[in-house]
Amino acid sequence: MPMYFEGITNETLYIALEIINSNHEYNTFENGKAIRNINDIDGEFINPLSTSSFIKLDDTYIGLIDYLMENPNDHYPWLGLLMIHRDYQGYGFGAEAYALFENEMLERGIKHVRIGVLKENTKAHSFWKSLGFVYYKSSVWKYGNEILCYEKQLG
Template sequence: MSMYFEEITQDTLYIALEIINSNPEYNQLENGNVTRTIDDMEKEFLNSQSTSVFIKLDDTYIGIIDYLLENPKDQTPWLGLLIIHRDYQGYGFGVQAYEIYENEMLDRGLKCIRIGVIKDNHKAHSFWESLGFKYFKKALWKKEIEISCYEKQLEQN
């Protein structure tokens, strides 16, 4: 089985919605609702700031990665979202997708990646720490959601 990324487009937004809505706990933490709308998907994944791609396993859409190559606030790459469809969680696909992403960032010559994890998303804190991310500060996201900021220094092999 091969894993790769495919750009999210207007025509595939409905698939993004299905993946996001398969994770109601995350939606509740992220915006206070267990489901999102197609309009939410358009704002989040079809904007000029971030790169939004599906994680595909052969022909199956199993997740989404959304990232900024350079956050205007700190001139650093930020991984905004890595989410796996509920049906495909627990098989190591998140780790595999992250490794592909990290290798792409290394190929671009980037030295570090930052992420923000919602304070109460305990599974995510453990996941990112297991991948070598180190906590560096607290911040507010969308003016009211407390997040923990992590970063990982990338090493060329």
């Protein structure tokens, strides 16, 4: 079975937490804590603004993807998070999940996608650049973290 996305629900939020907590380095970059709890992520993945899904391979939950179809600040679609469980990193699943996301955006007629990457997350900068994202500005995000903003023209 190919890779696919499955929506996160209140009943499956604990699985999202397990994926997030497998990535201590990212959690520390984002909010200064290596481990998060269910209350930390509830509003992040269960809300009316963003689309939050699991990345699944067969019946295995291997990651998370979260995006806004239209950011109210600039009216562009923003990919907020693409995270692969630590146990499944290094096998190309992140690039495969992004390709699936990009195909969905193209089918919806979307021409550009933007992302913000925490300045300290050097692995992520390399990953997104390798997929064709181009830096266009720096900004400050929650917790006072500096993020580098990237954009990719699709199609």
